[in-house]
Amino acid sequence: MRQLVPLFSSLVRAHVEGPGSHQRAGPCGANGKSVAPKNHHHLCCYLLRVLQRLRCHLSMSSPTQADQPCDFLDAPSQLQKLQEFLETYILLTEQGPPREATSFPILSPEEGRKSTATGLSRWLAYLCWLLLGVTSLATAFFTALYSLELSKDQATSWVISMILSVLQNVFVIQPVKVTVLSLSMALILNRVPSLTREKEQQTRRILALSAKCSSSPGSRDKGNPIYVAPAMNSPVQRPDRTLQEKKLLKLTGDMLVQILFFVLLMTTVNSTQNSSRFYFHQALWKSFSHRFSEIKLMNHFYPWASHTLLPNLYGDYTGFITDGNSFLLGNVLLRQIRILKPSHQDLEDTENYRVNWRPPKTNSTESDSIWHYQNQETLGAYPIQGEFATYSGGGYTVRLGRNSSTATRVLQHLEQSHWLDCRTKSLFVEFVVFNANVNLFCVVTLILESNNVGTKALLSSL
Template identity: 20%
Template structure:
């Protein structure tokens, strides 16, 4: 039945639409019966009844009965609907071609439309209105099947429903491609050899002669209509030769059709590619990542309590207060709200949702106490800003002394001992003020909550954070089993040599589980196959175009997609190996070991950046598909015409903008936080360009220079530079639009018209034929007077250009004469 949609014999009135409808009824009824009896075969194994087994194949009598019931109940409605469609008479009885020919040959013969039709023996036919009953039964069966499939799927649950879908799809395709064709071939051989009727050919010929429907103007026979006439010895049709104009027109139409199908193939292929690209990229993003990060940021930074708000810390004492009163209590699960102890929550933090992997660490980086560059009578040593060369790497006794007689526990002594990055499994960290090395002095948050409190108090008393401290980095790894997300938490406090504390934090969710579903794996494989196909196309274009290949903008976009995709594959394999290492370490220790996800987060960031650029390039290339529409193509051509002018304008704008960046940075570096760095100043000026800036800040910083510099920037950048930019775009847009007015591609209109005819939304009338013929004649034989205004405009432009050149040459000659 499925294959008959594509191999419909011409001698039947059972249309392809009706066949497709019967196929869908059979599919949905089979799915309904399959899901109703699904998993009953597994229950049959536990009944203990006699069964037959061949290795892993297990067959019971109940399974055989269920299979027969499903096949029988699925075959009956499908068979009845097929017969109902096949035996329904057409609404209007049409004349046979022979009768039409006879009626045209002899005008005196009465019209034979009402002639009674010869009934066939043994053929049961239904009235024409039974077609509505057949379609109604199809809709009813499909609707009831969908309703019960949804209800049963909700009862099964997600996992069991996926197993059922896998079994039904595999069974459907194996039946369609293997078992059913073999069954059809076997039955066809049996019926052809033993059950063939003698009047089959006669019935087919009668059906072709009498019952074949009359063709509409936009239809044609799918089989040969040539017949030998019994009344004439000559052929009834004469050869009709086409003239040269008609051949050119038909060749042009054929080229349009070929171009149309090439465009359709390109659009469909690229839409499939961009769909798989989006699936691969967005499957690497978890929808719960933002909620996880937002919760942890509010939880650890404690922004809801003003006394212990980490973002408002400005002194060392405030930092110790936050550590001792807020942070240390959040690392261990405390009692519930009703006073019950936190049972089965060992290793969880106080939110009772995230488990701490191993323990948290607090790493300090210090600078050496060096002699002051300028001799001062009071201070002989100074502590400068952090750098790799100024980092202190010596080990000390508690209290930053060379030796001490007092005994401390191992965690306190270890906090004053320098450890390298290889020993700590840490890496370089980039902060807001400086980049910090991988080593340092580390305190580990291990033990009970009371022990942590006492250790922090001792570190505070010993002055673990002093004037030589430049950064304190707290790192911990969390795992949320509810959403299966790892989170690398880094809380940084940077201490300046000029006093003051700058706090920052990073919460990076990482999904270390690759291919959580078979759908993601299939989409990834198909996406890489498409990348290989695009690589083959680009390599072929490179050999064909040679150096001209690099003059095309879309070549760089395509190369960017291919490069980022293959680089992403390498980074993804690297991340999988790192995930495997972390997973093995986690399974061996059950989470009671320190695991640093800093390196995994770096790899994940690189992968995210590459996938983001893939998504960017792939989405930008959608503009390439707009080149077939004249209006949408204006944007691309405008940018092409404006390229040189925009390049010159960009250079001029960069010079002007950088001069204002230097001006604002040097004037307001100590007065405005936005001007504390060059990057912040540039960001502020971009906001001023968009007129989204509070000018009162500049007035408060400098009563005269603030408003003066602001006005100067608005005049030169906003009024002059932006006006020049808009003028360049506007002039080239008008030029492109004028050039395209006489060069209409019409491909999009041709495709839309072809689709309307194919879908039956528009039929070809005589007026369309005549109008198309007239348009063709006007294109070939146009009146020259219609082009006269354009020719005159070009002539005036040429004369004006010649006059201007002569004027300039004359003035130059006058000035050169003595």
């Protein structure tokens, strides 16, 4: 008995733990459910039943029936250890054969190259953002240059079309694109199996290793065939959101912030708009721009002023212009800028003169004469951009007066004394009106300018 029991134990252990045990265990079956051949499993179960019967017979036998009663003291303990070994092995083979971490590669070659692809995609993302920023800045620059040539109506229509296109892109095109892309990706992914045979084998290997080596609560212990449940007070951590969900939330928040900023900006800009401004501007423009484009020479200014400017400035009611709703504030100012010499178009004349632009007397003390130069600080004016150049706020000024008769006499005096001549570079007609019905002021500036080749440019600013 002392020799038979150890011999039997060594044979069983050699059969189970021998070099051919892994080969007998074999790979997974075609259905992925069987992890060991049926013959090997049945043999282990048979040996387990034999051990159980043998222990039963030994327990029923009396020590006096044997030649050496001390053998019965060691045999049951050895058989019990062998039985526990077989039970543990059968339990592990039912779950899956244990594998060493170095025996089978867990990661595929495609997964090994994942880190390189991740680094490349990160740099590509930065490059795409850089290209987007450069493109946006270039587009904004050329758009700003192009908008300088647009009139008010064209600029308004352009802004409206841009707003409509942005709203259409955000609320119509992008949701449709996302929906179509999601449906197409769902159809494509449904046709491709989620796990191939190789991926399924690798998953089973990972599960087998985790069942063998895991030390977390509730996991299998390789030395204990009995499953140990986790503690009731085991902390359960809520899984964090995936990286895709975090990116989606961040992009959604940024989009909402941009939309809110755009809405606030448009609200702030359009809240100060008044529809009455447009009609007020149109009424004044029709009144004072009539035949203004027919002025070809500086001397043609006097007929236009007599037939268009004065009749529309001085109405039937004192202080009001012809429309009867706008009140004229102050005097109408005529301001001209002269050049020093015809050959020096860029040099502004700032000298003082007498009538007919003759040199002044040495003892002259008149400072408010129409023949004396006044700078822009004295006049409280500012530079004005014209068609040919930028003009200062100073010059030689004339005030027409508060009524039509005074203005007519002033114009006649200017025409007789040749106040406008060949050295006049630009002429400004400036006045301010106030309409109490709409509570609006309007500053009117009519510009008549010429260049060194005799070309005239007519501008108006209201």
